[in-house]
Amino acid sequence: MPAVQLRLAQGTPCWVSLMTDDLAGARAFYAELLGWTYTPGPAQLGDYVRAELDGAPVAGLGVLAATGFPVQWTTYFAVDDADRTAQLVRECGGTVAVGPLQAERAGRLAIAADVSGAVFGLWQGEEHPGREAGPEPGGPAWAELLTPDESGAAGFYGAVLGRPVAADGGASALLVDGRPVAGIRPGAELRGHPPRWRVHFAVRDADLTARRTVELGGRVLVGPHDAGRGRQARLADPQGGHFSVLEAA
Template identity: 80%
Template structure:
């Protein structure tokens, strides 16, 4: 068995959609993914792979009216204990903790502002840490009108510090072993959307990827633009799932 990722590390992203074959076609064409079957406790589910290595999950939402949504999962040493901490700190646990066959133990929760996230206690499947490989997860960032409350929540639940990225900035970072692993950004105007974790995927060329998304039936919500993490664009898949792509700086 591979070693579990350090507690608090974003270790997986998973999409719940109402059209799994359509989502597979879109993301396969956009990010180069292939697919293998995954644990089916919550319905049809596949793992997306790059060169045979799992990078993300896609599943079918069984809840009527549930939005198409990308969810960030955080590695934890004990999913049951962390789920209890979520409740004690003012969040809610919607699913689990439950066993995902031999892959690991998981839960789906919401923080104090209602942003959905997951907990993953890896066993045979430890998850995958974000990185710069094109097609894989690159960064996760929480958009919330209550950044201070959210920072205190995740620091308590994940037992990791949350620190400002720089003095006076409206963005903080969850820190694991001295390294920022996820962002928490104050965002007063969410344009009708609830607070949420935004998933970024690494790409070689943000402009080309945005154009490809349009050709595959998706939408460009925010045109490619410079950010502190590199050139980025915000996109939506044909089913309405929002995500971002990130072209590494330099």
């Protein structure tokens, strides 16, 4: 009998997915940079693969469905009921762009935007519960929203996900069972870019990863520096997808 997969607690960032215009190029880049291997994803998601570390899924990569949209990473939050939570998104002033829809037996998903336009996902895990952020190099380490309206975002995510949001060192943090699982802070760094969730991946050495990113055709947006959660850098892959790396504790 297969092992029972336990769904992550509601509000927990549980998955990250990249939509890109060059899937082959993205696969090669992240395989070299973060050590990923790949397996096919649900057929309903089109040309989509799951990235794995030591046989365990850590992220998804897919092809943009239409031209003119930016290459970007999306953070998904675990929910107990994707349909109900999608309705809450609408009631709280956000929008639902995709779904909710069934991804074979893996789970049920929706893609939405908050009141300021930042895109995020909802994931009702079934056979695939997702992956919680952690310190393992190559996997997701932290999720952080950059927004021009920190208090509005805090109220929105608190209401939609049914979790408290508390002050956290000059910013805010979404709490699950009393611990911070995602950050919300003013978007002074947006500089004309729309609000967005920033994905952080754990690495052993942020400086080395930044140099390797350039060697593989990517860019360094903000060089390695020490911040509240440790040494980190903001980078872009060769297709333009922005992401951050954070040294594993």
